[in-house]
Amino acid sequence: MIVGAGIMGVASALHLKRNNPGKQVLLIDRFGAPGQGNTGRSNAMFRNTFSSTDNQVLSNSTIDFYLHLQDELKADLGLQQIGYLWLMSDEQLSMSETFLGGMERNGIEIRRLSREELKHRIPGMVTDFDSNEEARLMALPSIEGGVFGPKCGRLDPDKLVRYYAHEFLRMGGLVAFNTNAERLLVGPPNRLGIDGEPFVWQDSRIEGIQASGAFNGTINADAVVLACGAWGNELLEPAGIDGHVSAKKRQLFSVSARGIKGLEELLHTKDFSPLRLLPMVILPKAGVHFKPVSEEDDFWIGCEDEVNRPFIHLPNHDLAGCAAEQEYYERSVNPILSAYFPKFRNAKVKAKWAGLYSYNTLDNLPFVFKQSNLIVVGGDSGSGIMKGDSLGRIVEAVYRDEGEASLYGDVHYKTSKIGITRRSVEREEWVI
């Protein structure tokens, strides 16, 4: 069974059922539909521009699979390859050269853009702040160049998870929504019938879960896959298993471009992709970023928000207390954004929301590990969607105790690399 119908859960479910058609595979989720947790609250962007070769492989294969679904199988994922555009200071440009060289050697397409090209292509962008007192106070660097990743883009997370869930059901997968995993049931392989089992002299395995909600009771399973992000800790910690995931709140703010002349023009910036849309733009300060949501004429705006943002423990099931803060937008994000793009200064926030960003703060890469008959996938560090298909295939390989997972595009990946005991991934340095 799989706990959690976010992107990593549905991808695991589909690949488990596809490769083990004789097995009963049950997917449960506390919400009433797939992707209603942090997948649905995420910025739902994808990129293949990583410094870590592991991330390059995991994301490239996943993006290729999504492109295959949309372009060849005609599944509508709302996928738009608008690209990512990093606007960079001199210091950032020189620091990034090592990583860019590595990407190019591995065939990751990137384009370097000069300050002049950027000024020419992007309307209304400010690159220098000679006489701007506020920009000086914020220590905003000038934009000296940029890096563009054309294979990157956005998709609709609801459409994506519904595709996986639908295929999973079509193959005979079982689903229980509105069903909450309360705790893992731990027991010895052979019960003696003594109260207090398992004792330390017994072996121990996951017998299943205690569920509440639409399905109320005990669910036994031969194997349990936990794919519930930050919420996994609630289940893992009482069982004494470290999920290697920490979580912080991340916020998104949407702003309408409608009727605001400079912003409408900016949204429909022509020179980056055939879609004639602005790419996702990352500013050279504090990871402030924004992207066009063309079907609504909106921009979605976010921020890296690392320092001094507390880690959150075992949040309430309903994400209460995880609300976006208007003041955070106004005092922290908008001052940076509107210094570089003044047309945003007085644009009103139309909607705002927050989710939990699950970190692996050690190397910024996800985990897939198995302990007895429990498999944990998580720690995606903001990239569950863009690596989701690969992670689902790795979960499936780990379930079968296969040393290698076969990713989409005939790419092979050693499963132990992304585990715990023989972990050997390259730390990711190109973090937003």
Place this chain on the structure above:
Amino acid sequence: MIVGAGIMGVASALHLKRNNPGKQVLLIDRFGAPGQGNTGRSNAMFRNTFSSTDNQVLSNSTIDFYLHLQDELKADLGLQQIGYLWLMSDEQLSMSETFLGGMERNGIEIRRLSREELKHRIPGMVTDFDSNEEARLMALPSIEGGVFGPKCGRLDPDKLVRYYAHEFLRMGGLVAFNTNAERLLVGPPNRLGIDGEPFVWQDSRIEGIQASGAFNGTINADAVVLACGAWGNELLEPAGIDGHVSAKKRQLFSVSARGIKGLEELLHTKDFSPLRLLPMVILPKAGVHFKPVSEEDDFWIGCEDEVNRPFIHLPNHDLAGCAAEQEYYERSVNPILSAYFPKFRNAKVKAKWAGLYSYNTLDNLPFVFKQSNLIVVGGDSGSGIMKGDSLGRIVEAVYRDEGEASLYGDVHYKTSKIGITRRSVEREEWVI
């Protein structure tokens, strides 16, 4: 300033003051004396028999320093080199060969002992359970051989931390006991005087701590060292910093050998060290171990206790709720212990206590990392005492932004190896 006067805190304090005599160095602790937290509750054993070369270096140098203190400087640390003795099943013997070979190549002294030698040397030990139904139920393996580490031993944690604290005070170090660090004060290097600083567009550093207790108020510092084990999370998480430490309860049970003929004889087993004492013994099941405490004629008994033991979050300051469980001893530990050593079967528990075992569950090695002007040392995974001096010297090197720490015995160690961003330690596989 250093927060936490356990072994890692006092060692950091001493080496910081010694190498930076012109600096004011303040050591604070919530208890009324050093070592009253988890250092004082630990089993206070030391070994150099690790599979990881990093652990070998850190522990060897630390043990050499302690031996130097006791043997040459005549400091009384209560140090006894009684040795560690692993009693092993056939499977464990063959699995350990790789690690033992590695230790021998690096000059770590170990001795292999046959079943017959062990039977000859250790009185009253059962090695086989042919007709023992209970042993069969617990799947206890026979003892087929053993590994002895003669450089290993025990010391008195109170004496050890008092030595460091005393030397630190003698050099002009400042101490505030009964002083609790309530929170880290985070601010920008240059305050603008606007409410809500630091904003995301500002740099951010640790200005000091908010303290309560004997010292009540704000303590500002140029640099802050956090050496408070599992409790560090209470300070780090609100500031958005991952301490990479998880904690579980670990329990110890003491049993008197006085008047129990077989146990007295066992405690004074002659053939392992000039001290004519039994070594610390590790049984081939569930990491059950026991050691002689000769000054009291006691045995201290513990257990690895990994599986199904919950992780503990932000425990109360007073360690309430972290009590040892009589039932755990009786139903989990004693059945294993008394199967191999029947004389323990009816021995009464004289005292029991518990502490927090701070884990780094990823590679089982400690961390020393710096973020801005904050240095964190922890994740010792049960070996704070046996690596404490080395870790204190590494903290001091990291404070001065030195790439290499000079450990006792003219050993050099690259500080980035044990950090976060360029971590490159060998995972420890030889865990108790």
